[in-house]
Amino acid sequence: MQSFRTMAEEKKLFKVTIDNIPVEVEPGTTILNAARMIGGDVVPPAMCYYSKLQGSGGKCRTCLVKVSKGSDADPRPMPKLVASCRTTVMDGMEVANITSPEVLDARKGVVEFLLLNHPLDCPVCDQAGECDLQDLSYEHGVSSTRYEFKRRTFDKIDIGDHIKLHMTRCILCYRCVFTADQLTNKRDHGILGRGDASEISTYIQNSLDSDFIGNVIDVCPVGALTDRTARFKNRVWFLKPVDAHCSCDKCSGKAVLWMRGDEIFRVTARKDKYGEVEEFICDTCRFERKDVKDWVIEGPRNISRHSVISQGHYVGVHKPQETIANVMDGRAPRLLMDIHTVSEVNMPVVDLSKIDGPAHSNDFPKNNGAQ
């Protein structure tokens, strides 16, 4: 017992600083995962990296960060920005993400490149509200484009009974290829062509019908792969997500049911706070169990306030931590204007999420919270 404790104590951890916030991580951890251990705004965005898929990451370049100090042993900065999802940490490494103007500029460039051939058809896209690219563009992009040429378009393809491929929206993150490769027993889709003429395709338009192929829908960060049994039936924010499980002989049976009343519109896998599937589910659960009797409902799903899906669902609200104060060594940002002072409404003393039911004028103090 003694020696066991000594071994555990001797386990060397690497000290890394990301945006001035120190964190200790195990050797072999990537910068992105170290940032995820800190959480909040210092976590670089990732469009192609998916922790559950081996070999993913490094392609979209949205997670680029600046390594301003390589390690204690070799403090030289890295000459170029590096993909944080594929670069492992060293002891004493210092990384700048949101504190580096160079990183933010590069990220703005990457967003522009990703949107070059991606249609802004959010109003009719089934991914709306759950689109990583939409979030990325909102947080790191600009409001207009400088691209004035014709965009790349493709015909929509039904790849099997359940999945629709709308290649026009694809940003070639390769996630679905890795999913099909690693989760299903035969590989029958991949990338054809090269450069901006690349496309995801099945070999000579085969159907994708392996037991777990439906997971390509969940891993797709945009609306390129959608569920044919659910698309265009409802907007995602009108549905109520509930955790449920069933006894399934192929997968864990743990899923999220997206319901309106007693009707199940779609079934998806459960995702963590980074939008990554926790446990992949089989096609039977996803496409064929659309009756409430098939499931044991556990309760409402916690949805981040960040997402539009949380509209009207105030259960288990997770408030984001205050990152600015953290990255500025505890100093609070100097506000030039406080919107509450100007508008005289919604003062911070009233926490809307703690009010039981809809807010009423009685919930607000007469002096509007002014101290």
Place this chain on the structure above:
Amino acid sequence: MGRKLLLDKAHIEGIRYYDVYRKNGGYAAAEKALKSMSPDLVTEEVKKSGLRGRGGAGFPTGLKWSFLAKPEGVPRYLVCNADESEPGTFKDRYLMEFIPHLLIEGLLISSFALGANTTYIYIRGEYAWIPDILEEAISDARKNGWLGKNIQGSGFDLEIYVQRGAGAYICGEETALIESLEGKRGNPRIKPPFPAVKGLWQCPTVVNNVETLAAVVPIINIGGDEYAKYGTGKSTGTKLISACGNLNKPGVYEIDMNISVEEFIYSDEYCGGIPNGKRLKACIPGGSSVPILPANLLLKTAKGEQRMMTYESLNDGGFASGSMMGSGGFIVLDEDQCVVRHTMSLARFYHHESCGQCSPCREGTGWMKKVLLNIENGKGKESDIDLLWDIQRRIEGNTICPLGDAAAWPVAAAIRHFRDEFEWHVRYPEEAVKRNFGLAHYADPLPEAAPVATA
């Protein structure tokens, strides 16, 4: 006459064949290495020679070999990169076509030094006839006991296989080459791990260029110290230069790296000057991916010294006024050449050859090409020049492999040094269009939404 080490026997008739090659001193270096040297000693000689990789990056070869991981019970591989696909570079082709045994001998010595028993020559698909020449040379070498089991009684075994690529430029990048060799799509791998640790089939692998491996033969023949006396500074030995463009005598030249750029262009021993007495306008000194240099900066460095045909001198001043030795593809433009058109042509090439794996390269190269097509066709706007600058800036350094840089640098250098020419194109579009006598060659459909610029 410049001293030669690689092409010194090129003039001998029939040197392509084993008997002639052997009669003229061929395989003496291999014999010396196998019978009287240890693998470490061979590596040491290569280190002493100061040989830098001839594929473009110029990394010291001996140092690269010393990085090779040597775990027990795991095979090691040597891969010869013969995927010579860069516009303006055609020197390796000359070596393989005319003196294939020099490469085979170099591969044998290098494999011995690295402890690799299997070696692959990955050759560009478009070199359709050269694999046959190599196969014949490999077969002759095997018949004469230079390949196979227990070579010349040394206890060393080696097999060399020739693998034809399918004609993708990206497969010249070492990790994409390895992927392609493994039978996969030629996408570059993300480094680390480097091939020296996990390369072909996840085993330690060294990837060297054809010229680099051929240069190992004279190094062993004359010794590393003697080899280092050729050239100058950190640019030791000789270098093959494939010269093309507006030159009286384009071709493949072996130079001792202590001659000046001026001498190389104008002397009768080498390129013989510019045809019809025209003036020199610019030069791309190291293959199409390196920055273009205008005449005034080509002949003098940023420090005002004479520019030499060396790695250091061509790098001088960074990108503001320097370029790179690269692979040695020396492309010369005379005063009548249009830099905008050449840049557009290069952008078109890199767009076509981008593997499409990472977003800045996949989307950015195509965007640059379209904007350049607009400018060249008299449909450009003044803001397009700044836009181009911005696009290349956001590609450079942000991609998985150097293809992004290769696409960005020519555009950046062209705008930096020849901005007035770009401006002329957008201010006088009618004049620019009149110069487009050869535009039909570019079959790309023109962009639809681009407005016509006004003078």
